[in-house]
Amino acid sequence: MELSRWPAPTAPGPVDAVVSLPGSKSLTNRYLVVAALADRPSRLRSPLVSRDTRLMAGALEALGARVREVEGATGPGSVDWVVEPAERLRGGAVDVGLAGTVMRFVPPLAALADGDVRLDGDPRARERPMAPVVDALRALGVDVEDAPGGALPMVVHGRGAVRGGAVTIDAGASSQFVSGLLLAAPRYAEGLVVRHAGPPLPSQPHVAMTVETLRDVGVDVDDSEPDTWAVRPGPVAALDVQVEPDLSSAAPFLAAAAVTGGRVRVLGWPQHTTQAGDALRDLLDEMGAEVSLDREGLVVRGGELFGVDVDLHEAGELVPVVVALAALASTPTRVRGVAHLRGHETDRLAALVREVERLGGRAEETEDGLVVRPRPLHGDLVRTYADHRIAQAAAVLGLRVPGVVVEDVETTAKTLPGFVDLWTGMLDGAGPGGAGATASGAAAR
Numbered sequence: 001m002e003l004s005r006w007p008a009p010t011a012p013g014p015v016d017a018v019v020s021l022p023g024s025k026s027l028t029n030r031y032l033v034v035a036a037l038a039d040r041p042s043r044l045r046s047p048l049v050s051r052d053t054r055l056m057a058g059a060l061e062a063l064g065a066r067v068r069e070v071e072g073a074t075g076p077g078s079v080d081w082v083v084e085p086a087e088r089l090r091g092g093a094v095d096v097g098l099a100g101t102v103m104r105f106v107p108p109l110a111a112l113a114d115g116d117v118r119l120d121g122d123p124r125a126r127e128r129p130m131a132p133v134v135d136a137l138r139a140l141g142v143d144v145e146d147a148p149g150g151a152l153p154m155v156v157h158g159r160g161a162v163r164g165g166a167v168t169i170d171a172g173a174s175s176q177f178v179s180g181l182l183l184a185a186p187r188y189a190e191g192l193v194v195r196h197a198g199p200p201l202p203s204q205p206h207v208a209m210t211v212e213t214l215r216d217v218g219v220d221v222d223d224s225e226p227d228t229w230a231v232r233p234g235p236v237a238a239l240d241v242q243v244e245p246d247l248s249s250a251a252p253f254l255a256a257a258a259v260t261g262g263r264v265r266v267l268g269w270p271q272h273t274t275q276a277g278d279a280l281r282d283l284l285d286e287m288g289a290e291v292s293l294d295r296e297g298l299v300v301r302g303g304e305l306f307g308v309d310v311d312l313h314e315a316g317e318l319v320p321v322v323v324a325l326a327a328l329a330s331t332p333t334r335v336r337g338v339a340h341l342r343g344h345e346t347d348r349l350a351a352l353v354r355e356v357e358r359l360g361g362r363a364e365e366t367e368d369g370l371v372v373r374p375r376p377l378h379g380d381l382v383r384t385y386a387d388h389r390i391a392q393a394a395a396v397l398g399l400r401v402p403g404v405v406v407e408d409v410e411t412t413a414k415t416l417p418g419f420v421d422l423w424t425g426m427l428d429g430a431g432p433g434g435a436g437a438t439a440s441g442a443a444a445r
Contacts, residue, residue: 005381006409006420008398009427014262014302015399017426019253021266023048023243024275025415026206029056029101030213033109033183035083035239036065038217042239044081046074048246051414052099057081059106062092063113083239091115091158098122098345098386098414103152104176107133108184111142113158120153124386129343130154132169132177136194139167164188164233170198173343178229179210185231186219196227202340204314209274216241244270247277249416251321252392253426254280254300258289259328259399261302264426269298276315283310283318287325305329307374313337316344319369320393323352326372327361328400335369345414346385355382355390359401379403388414395423 028047033056035042047053049069057067064086072078089112096103096119103125110117120126131150138144143157164185171177178194178201185192201207211221211229217239220232250266257264270278271293281298285291286308290301307329312319316338326333341348349365356363358380362373379402382394388411398404412419 004408004410006406008395008404008406009424010402011256011260011262011399011427014260015256015426016263017253017428018265018267019250019422019426020268021245021249021253022046022050022416024246025050025052026101026209026246026275027213027243028053029105030179030183030210031239031241031243032056032060032067032081032083033105034213034217034236036060036063036085036109037184037187037236038083038085038238039235040238041085042083043241044083044239045242046072046078047081047243048415049079050417051097052101055095055097055099055102056105059094059096059102062094063109063117064088064090088160089113089158091117093117094119096121096125096152098125100128100174100176100344103128103130104133104174105180105183107137107144107154107156108180110156110158111137111140111162112160112184112187113156114160115158117156117158118153119156122386124345126152129173132171132173133180136167136169136177136181140165140188162188164190164192166193166195168195168197171196171201172199173202173340175201175203175206178207182207182210182214182221182229182231186214186234186236188233191231191233193228193230200313201227202313202338203276203316205274205276212274244268244273244275246415247273247275247280248317250277250298251280251318252396253422254284254298255321255325255396256399256426257300258284258287258302258305258325259396263299263301265297265299267297269293276317279312279315279318283308283322286310287329307331307333307372309334309336311337312369316341317389319348320352320387320389321396323356323363323370323372324393324396327356327359327363327374327377327397329374332371332373334366334371336366337368339368345387346390348387348390351383351385351387351390352393355394358382359397359404377401379405381405381407383407384409384411386411388412388416392416392419
């Protein structure tokens, strides 16, 4: 079946917009897991409601928890989730879709179930790395059936309890292997010590986010030793938490200010956060934008756009939008430390090079990243490979390059439902004399 094609709008002038984004996917899915293990019901206020988070909610319901949608308090159409934990987790069938958090967080949880838990997902999900979590569970005495190479589909034969102890894994392909083990560890009889042995751990802020989430629910976590995390067994307290806006999803909107010489404010940007997307502040500043943070949010004003030499090992999800900025900059860009992106929704590095070159740009892969050398671009179809962040990057390119058509823009619903409406709302204030538009996150909920 042919995928839909969306003509990306070209900005008629500088954008001038205020953007309100829905909650963080990374935080929402971590909160859902600990809420399913808690000692009483929890409330997640303004969570992200998207394909990935619905898949996590569905996985937890398959294991016996209940996730109810209730009216939120932040305005018409806002939504909260109430999570009622199961007295005991049960077996069932779990659809992981293409969500890395679901496929890596659920197996350690499934080991606690009374019964078999079967996990499978989209065709590409069967190609994504899973062996470290499978090997770790087997080292802990859990019976797991998997496809060759430690892949989906798999069956975790839950026996109602896991003794725990200590495991050493190579999480060089994804920090989610560490986070998934840590989130289930409070319910293991002896807790769990996880050691990472291998190349530098990618996306370290996401592990810090996991540790902070566990501490928020009263779990004792010792992360004082590098690449080692020790979780003590014990009760998990309930949550009543406001979910921060998804800072990584802000990337294309803030990039719009940079590439059009305009201004975009993202409301609710936290003063302190573990989200990797917070790196946008320094990154956009280095690329020539004016960046300021106040109590209302983050403001980016565009200026001359320069290339950078940057290590994004800890914020790999920003790479597609950075590549779009780089293709429109005045000087070359080198992105380092992101070899792990070859195992994401698609091989992101190869896909980005291919699509930049399809538009007439010049890009090449390196051992651990890529190099972009700007030259004039032209319109064409941009393929997204079911990757939401490539679709967002294509929209950024379309602001300056007439004729960009984005294949399967609906894939953005993985983390940002309503992206097209938010994007066109942002552009309502673009151009000479534009009054400034508000692109509301309510449509994304």
